[in-house]
Amino acid sequence: MTTFEYQGDELHCEGVSLARIAAEVGTPVYVYSRGELERAYRAFDAALAGVDHQICYSVKANSSLGILSVLARLGAGADIVSGGELYRWQRAGGDPGKVVFSGVGKTEAEMRTALAAKILAFNVESDEELLTLDRVARAEGVRAPVSLRINPDVDAETHPYISTGLAKNKFGISAKSARDSFRRAADLPGIEVVGVDCHIGSQLTKTSPFADAIARLVELILDLDRMGLKIKELDIGGGLGIDYGKDGEAPPPSPGEYGDVVRAALAPILPLGIRLLCEPGRVIVGRAGALLTRVLYRKQNEAKHFTIVDAAFNDLMRPTLYGAYHPMHPVKRGARAAVVTDVVGPICETGDFFARDRELPALDQGDLLAIGAAGAYGFAMASNYNTRPRAAEVLVAGAGYTVIRDRETLEQLLVNERVAG
Ligand code: LLP
Secondary structure, eight states: OOSEEEETTEEEETTEEHHHHHHHHOSSEEEEEHHHHHHHHHHHHHHTTTSOEEEEEEGGGOOOHHHHHHHHHTTOEEEESSHHHHHHHHHTTOOGGGEEEOOSOOOHHHHHHHHHTTOSEEEEOSHHHHHHHHHHHHHHTSOEEEEEEEEOOOOOOSOGGGBOOSTTSSOSEEGGGHHHHHHHHHTOTTEEEEEEEOOOBSSBOOSHHHHHHHHHHHHHHHHHHHTTOOOOEEEOOOOBOOOOOOTTOOOOOOHHHHHHHHHHHHGGGGGGTOEEEEOOOHHHHGGGEEEEEEEEEEEEOSSOEEEEESOOTTTOOHHHHHOOOOOEEESBOSSOOEEEEEEEOSSSSTTOEEEEEEEEEOOOTTOEEEEOSOSSSSGGGOOOGGGOOOOEEEEEETTEEEEEEOOOOHHHHTTTOOOOO
């Protein structure tokens, strides 16, 4: 039994029909397959077999407790970017000792919380951040474990909004001044230098940018070693893409191919006994989730056919924000004519669409549609725009499912607000 498949004419997630979930939980709803989540984690882990490594799942991709708890149980660590994500990770039962803290703008309060939790490493992104962390750690009477995030100036060849490894991006410390930064860091009493880190972008569809970035870091690590600075950990970030099923687009490399490239690139430093950390997000959760929505109305004007569904871009931002393609499948298949349609939501903006000019089997009012490969950066980026309660989330396992998040209520949306006095 695989993730999202038709059984007869009904689309199922594992053994549960999506029509049943829609009837019992309502729409829009995110549906995740626990089997696929576990399979994807294990496949990524297996791809790095033979290399001493720790997967630090990138919490931002999907930070729901029901997802984090499954991954924590499989042995995952976490890549976090806020005190909020650390809080979630711990509430999900995750080990703070396996947490790396990334991000260009950590606050002092977040640093204190992460120090108290005894995280594995701070991925520090600037000299000013380093000096601040040194001061905060000394005030707490501890030393902060630090990896310096290096910007290797490598083109990830992905969407510009999610490309992070070029000199023009805000991330990391320039590879050119990295040696000086390490030297300075090593002299700070509140800092313990443990590693070198990078992350070059997301939804990468080739292995060569990873190979290039790792090669630069390997060179740096060898130099640092010669300077007498022993590096314990190399964090290569996340970024491996997934197949969104767009016609004519080659699927991204598999975790196996990625693992082979990583292994080869690491060869020169293997004798140094360095542990590999990686921060995959999308490749773990992306294909495990679908957004299930119901058709409200159809309409045709002189220019276009529109399918108006009850999910909107507040539920799934990716199509409008990045021009992203998501596969779509009617929950009940059958003999249907094809129609070229714009699948749109109820929000009062032209940017509220999931697909434009997509050829789909014609849907009727009330029909259900599954928007696939939505497990990563789907719910995690949802908002309450237009005072829309955020969707429910369901985790399917075999023939049963758990509601891992109830649909928000209007009462909850307003709980922190008050009318002006
Ligand atoms: N590590 C760091 C430091 C990151 O910034 C990210 C993602 C990851 C790891 C995980 O990358 P992944 O393996 O998921 O590609 N909202 C966008 C993606 C933003 C990615 C931001 N950083 C989207 O929906 O495509």
